[in-house]
Amino acid sequence: MELKFPLSSRDFAGYSGLVKLISILACCFIFGACATTPGAGSSAESPIAGSPASIGAQSQDGSQIASSTGPEKQEQELAAPPLAPSMLVAQALGLLESDRMHPGTLPVRKNGVPLSVVTDVNGDGFPDVVLLTVSAGKPADAQFSALSRLSLLFSQTIPPPSYDFVVYVQKNGSLRQFATIPLGEKPVLEGMSALPVGSATAHPEPVVVTASFQNSQGEEQEWAVFSGSGSFSRLSLINTTTIHSVVRDIDNDGVPDVLVFHAGAEAGVGYETLITWYKFHDGSFVEFKTINIVRNLREFLSESRRKLADSDWGGFLEEAVAPEILAGMRQTRHDDRTIIASLFRPVSNGVNPAAPFDYFLPKRVIRNVVFPEIRENPFPDPNHSSSFAMTVRIVCCEGESELYSATVSMLPNPFGNREFSFTVD
Numbered sequence: 239m240e241l242k243f244p245l246s247s248r249d250f251a252g253y254s255g256l257v258k259l260i261s262i263l264a265c266c267f268i269f270g271a272c273a274t275t276p277g278a279g280s281s282a283e284s285p286i287a288g289s290p291a292s293i294g295a296q297s298q299d300g301s302q303i304a305s306s307t308g309p310e311k312q313e314q315e316l317a318a319p320p321l322a323p324s325m326l327v328a329q330a331l332g333l334l335e336s337d338r339m340h341p342g343t344l345p346v347r348k349n350g351v352p353l354s355v356v357t358d359v360n361g362d363g364f365p366d367v368v369l370l371t372v373s374a375g376k377p378a379d380a381q382f383s384a385l386s387r388l389s390l391l392f393s394q395t396i397p398p399p400s401y402d403f404v405v406y407v408q409k410n411g412s413l414r415q416f417a418t419i420p421l422g423e424k425p426v427l428e429g430m431s432a433l434p435v436g437s438a439t440a441h442p443e444p445v446v447v448t449a450s451f452q453n454s455q456g457e458e459q460e461w462a463v464f465s466g467s468g469s470f471s472r473l474s475l476i477n478t479t480t481i482h483s484v485v486r487d488i489d490n491d492g493v494p495d496v497l498v499f500h501a502g503a504e505a506g507v508g509y510e511t512l513i514t515w516y517k518f519h520d521g522s523f524v525e526f527k528t529i530n531i532v533r534n535l536r537e538f539l540s541e542s543r544r545k546l547a548d549s550d551w552g553g554f555l556e557e558a559v560a561p562e563i564l565a566g567m568r569q570t571r572h573d574d575r576t577i578i579a580s581l582f583r584p585v586s587n588g589v590n591p592a593a594p595f596d597y598f599l600p601k602r603v604i605r606n607v608v609f610p611e612i613r614e615n616p617f618p619d620p621n622h623s624s625s626f627a628m629t630v631r632i633v634c635c636e637g638e639s640e641l642y643s644a645t646v647s648m649l650p651n652p653f654g655n656r657e658f659s660f661t662v663d
Contacts, residue, residue, distance in 0.1 A: 318411025320364050327354050329413050330367040330406045337415070343402065344374045346427065348382035353430045355447050360416065361466040364408040368447050368462070370430045373400040385427040391454055398423040403447060403462050405470075417470065421460045424451040433485070435463075435518060436492050444521060459483070465521025473516070473523050484620050488651040493518045501615060507532050508613030515653055527653050531615045535646075538658045543607040546632075551578055560649055560659035567662070581660045582630060582642035593640050595632070606633040617648055624648040625661060 321329065331345060331352060345352040353370040360366065374380040379399075390396060403419040428450035435444040444466045450459050456478035463471045475483040475496065482499040489495065496516035504510035510532045517526035538558070545554035551574045555564055564577075571577045579596040608631040616626045625647035633639045647661045 321408055321411060321413070323356050323365055326356055326365060326367045326406075326408070326413065327352060327369075330354070330369055330404075333406060333413060333415065334369060334371065334404060340371070340402075340404070340418070342373055342375065343371045343404075344377060344380035346370045346372050346380055346382060346385065346401075346430075347377075353382065355430065355432045357432055357445050357447070357464075358466075359405060359445065359447075359464040359470070360407050360468045362407075366405065366407045366416070367413065369404045369406070370449055371402045371404050372427075382427065388426060388452070390425045391452065393425075398425040400424075401427070401449060401451075401460075403449070405462075419462050419470070419472065421449055424453070424458075426452040428452060428457070433461075433494065435494065444518070455479075456481075461523075463522055467521060469521055471522035482620070488515070488653070490651075496523055497620070499615075499620065504532075509615070511615035513652060529653060529657065531617070531648075531657075532612055534657050535612050535616070538646075539609045539612070542660070543609060546607045547604055549604060551575065554578065558660050560656055563659055563661060580662050582632075582644050583663075585629060585641040585643050595640075595642055603635045604632055605635045607631070608633065620648075624650075627663075 334340065334343070334345060345354075347353070355368045356365050357368070358365055359368065372380050372385065378384065385399070390398070400423050401421040403417075403421065405416040405419065406413040407416040430447070430449050433446040433448060435446060445464050447462045447464070448459050450457065452458075456476065458477070459475040461473040461475065463473060465471070473496070475485075475498070477483055480501045484497045484499070485494050486497070487494050488497065495518070498514045498516065499511055500514065501509055501511040510530055512528055512530050514528045515526045516523040518524075519526075542554060542558045545551075545557060555574055555577060559567070559577075559581075567577050567580070571580060575596050579594055582595040584594055610628050616628075617624055618626065625645050627643055627645050630642045630644050631639050632642060645661050645663055647659055649656055649659055652658075
């Protein structure tokens with residue numbers, strides 16, 4: 239627009255409007271520059287007062303302390319007090335009832351109380367819950383009294399039900415499902431229990447939850463082994479006429495070991511028994527070593543016979559008696575002849591009085607030593623006894639013979655340097 243002077247009133251009005259517009263634009267530019275330029279002691283990224291990002295603690299001098307809003311802080315703010323042990327089972331039952339992943343699964347109850355184990359399965363320091371459940375159509379079928387009937391062993395019409403361990407872990411004051419561990423179909427239920435593993439090197443300590451059953455062949459245990467670090471493994475133990483399982487600490491490391499005795503026919507031996515050692519390692523029980531009983535016992539007796547026939551009394555004691563047993567005997571029986579005489583106790587033949595074994599020691603007239611032939615495992619149930627008595631015939635050079643009784647024991651750790659030892663009753 240071209241400006242001319244002098245201006246008319248119409249021209250002046252248009253000019254005035256243009257000036258006002260330019261003034262407004264200039265003010266806006268100046269105001270915007272001031273608002274976006276940080277001043278002394280202020281931050282260009284300071285949030286608006288009272289917004290969530292600005293809420294935090296203040297130090298004593300009034301300066302703002304940044305507060306974390308990350309996942310760790312949010313989890314701390316949401317964390318609730320841990321559940322009391324008395325509430326754990328009740329909450330686990332509620333979760334099981336509302337779980338659509340387990341239709342037809344009911345908790346096993348004994349006298350109205352669900353079979354369960356409350357223990358820390360994932361090592362976070364809080365108690366968790368393991369429920370024993372069974373596939374059942376109605377609550378009456380899930381009662382312990384119904385599931386433990388021995389008549390079920392011979393039933394041709396009632397199929398064995400399936401059992402599970404359903405595991406719930408505690409998190410932020412509530413339970414959540416951790417795992418479902420199938421145990422398989424079992425005819426007769428015996429019970430449920432927990433076995434602390436007691437590892438000296440694992441913290442927290444692992445734990446074993448067991449369920450015991452009976453079948454037509456014998457007994458069996460299903461183990462769920464929780465390592466304490468959030469993982470678990472399985473182990474099945476069987477007790478039948480040919481397989482026997484024993485749980486005890488054989489190497490004195492504070493951790494229970496599993497020994498499985500398995501008997502079977504073997505050509506040239508008879509009925510051999512193998513012992514397999516399952517040792518706890520890296521959170522589970524793993525097969526560690528296997529030895530035999532019958533062949534090793536035959537070799538032990540053969541070497542003992544040779545030492546006695548050669549009148550090698552010191553050699554016999556060193557080879558046939560465990561060092562810890564021999565050390566204790568030497569504290570009360572000072573010489574080797576007295577110790578050997580205590581190991582072989584005279585047996586009367588009903589005609590003449592029995593001669594003590596030391597009758598042969600000074601004369602060295604032993605021509606032969608006859609031990610019984612071992613063709614099967616002579617040791618009784620290892621849960622109760624690990625020794626057996628036998629009759630030994632000592633033959634003299636003149637043809638005379640005497641009978642003696644001797645006891646041989648399997649040592650507590652048969653996988654050590656020695657498997658067997660002569661002992662005194």
